[in-house]
Amino acid sequence: MLLLPLIEQYRSLSIIGMCKNAGKTTVLNRIVEEFQATGKTLGLTSIGRDGESVDVVTRTHKPGIYVREGTLIATAMEMLKYCDISREIVETTGFPTPLGEVVLLRARSDGNVQLAGPSITAQLAKLSGMFFSLGADVAIVDGALSRKTLCAPTVSEATVLCTGASYSRDINAVIEDTAFAATLLTLPEQRSFTEADRAKVTGKAILRTAEGEVVPLPEGMSLADALRSPAYDGVTGVYVTGAVTDALLKPVLMAGKRFNGLELSAEDGSKLLISRDTFDKLKLRGIALAAARSTKVAAITVNPFSAYGFDLDKDELLHRMRARVDVPVINVLDDVALSDLSWHAESRAAIEARRAEEEQNKNNSHCCQVK
Numbered sequence: 001m002l003l004l005p006l007i008e009q010y011r012s013l014s015i016i017g018m019c020k021n022a023g024k025t026t027v028l029n030r031i032v033e034e035f036q037a038t039g040k041t042l043g044l045t046s047i048g049r050d051g052e053s054v055d056v057v058t059r060t061h062k063p064g065i066y067v068r069e070g071t072l073i074a075t076a077m078e079m080l081k082y083c084d085i086s087r088e089i090v091e092t093t094g095f096p097t098p099l100g101e102v103v104l105l106r107a108r109s110d111g112n113v114q115l116a117g118p119s120i121t122a123q124l125a126k127l128s129g130m131f132f133s134l135g136a137d138v139a140i141v142d143g144a145l146s147r148k149t150l151c152a153p154t155v156s157e158a159t160v161l162c163t164g165a166s167y168s169r170d171i172n173a174v175i176e177d178t179a180f181a182a183t184l185l186t187l188p189e190q191r192s193f194t195e196a197d198r199a200k201v202t203g204k205a206i207l208r209t210a211e212g213e214v215v216p217l218p219e220g221m222s223l224a225d226a227l228r229s230p231a232y233d234g235v236t237g238v239y240v241t242g243a244v245t246d247a248l249l250k251p252v253l254m255a256g257k258r259f260n261g262l263e264l265s266a267e268d269g270s271k272l273l274i275s276r277d278t279f280d281k282l283k284l285r286g287i288a289l290a291a292a293r294s295t296k297v298a299a300i301t302v303n304p305f306s307a308y309g310f311d312l313d314k315d316e317l318l319h320r321m322r323a324r325v326d327v328p329v330i331n332v333l334d335d336v337a338l339s340d341l342s343w344h345a346e347s348r349a350a351i352e353a354r355r356a357e358e359e360q361n362k363n364n365s366h367c368c369q370v371k
Contacts, residue, residue: 007298011138015027085105089105299328301332304333
C-alpha cells in the first residue's frame with residue numbers, strides 16, 4: 001500500500017496535476033485499487049474527460065480507469081457508451097456539460113469507465129454530498145490541466161499533487177515549480193480577519209487598519225492606490241475576495257514601499273495565481289501570504305516517464321523532490337517496469353512513428369526542390 005496510509009483519513013480527495021500526462025489517471029487507479037481492497041465504496045468524477053485510451057488533446061495513449069462493482073460514478077451522458085460496465089443510473093444531477101447532463105451511476109459489474117463531470121466548484125461540492133447520500137465512503141475528484149481550484153477545501157479535504165517528466169525535460173524545473181505550487185497550496189491560515197469579517201465583504205477586498213478597524217477597499221480604488229494612500233498607512237492585513245494575480249500585485253510592488261509584516265490573504269491557495277518572481281518580491285517587501293482555508297496536500301507523486309519521448313532519472317527525481325518539500329513524495333510506478341506500461345509504450349511508438357514521418361517528409365521536400 002503506497003498511497004492509502006497517506007489518504008485513508010480523508011472523506012473527500014482531489015487529484016491535480018502540474019501538466020498533461022503527469023500521471024493523474026495512474027494515481028487515481030492506484031487510489032481506487034488500494035481503497036477498494038479495504039471494502040470501502042468510492043464515488044468518482046472528473047472535471048475533465050478522463051479514462052479514454054488516447055488523449056483527445058495530445059493524442060498520446062493513456063491508462064483506462066478500472067472500477068469494481070458497487071462503485072458510484074458521476075459522468076456525462078455522452079460517456080455512457082464508452083463504459084463497459086453493467087450499470088444502474090441512480091440519479092440525475094441537472095448539471096450540464098458539453099457532453100450532456102451529468103448522471104450518477106452505480107457499477108453493477110467490474111470494468112472500465114470514462115469520466116466527464118462538472119467543472120463548477122459549487123457543483124463538485126454538491127456532487128460529493130450526493131455520493132455520500134448514496135452510500136459512498138470516499139468521494140474522489142480527478143482534476144484537469146491547470147484546474148487547481150478543485151483542491152479548495154470547499155471541494156475536498158485533501159489533494160494529491162501529480163508531477164513528473166512530462167512537465168519539463170529539465171529536472172530542476174520539475175522540482176522547483178512543483179515545490180512552489182505546493183508552497184502556494186499549503187500557505188498558513190490567515191489571522192487578520194474573522195470568518196464574520198470575511199462574510200461581510202461585498203467588494204474586492206477588505207483591510208485591517210493600524211487601529212484594528214476592518215474597512216472595505218473603496219469602490220473605484222485599486223489595492224495599490226489604497227496601500228500607497230496616507231489614509232491607509234500602517235494597514236496590517238488585506239483579504240482579497242477573488243484571485244490574487246501578478247497583475248493585481250505588480251502595481252503594489254512597483255510603488256517601492258516596504259511593508260512591515262503586512263498579511264495578504266485569499267480564500268485558499270488555489271486563488272493565488274502568481275509567479276515565483278512575484279512571490280519572492282512580496283517577501284522582500286515585507287508582505288506575507290496566507291489563506292483563509294489551508295489546503296492539505298496529502299502527497300506529491302512523481303512520474304519519471306514522459307509520454308513525449310524522454311525520461312528523468314527516477315531515483316534523482318524522487319530523492320531531490322523529497323528534500324525540497326515538506327510533503328510525502330512517492331513514485332506510484334516504482335514497482336512497475338516501463339515494459340509493463342503498455343499504454344506508455346504505445347505513446348512512445350506513436351511519437352517515434354510521427355517523428356520518422358516528419359523526417360521523411362522533410363527529406364522528400366528537399367529532394368523535390370528545383371535548383
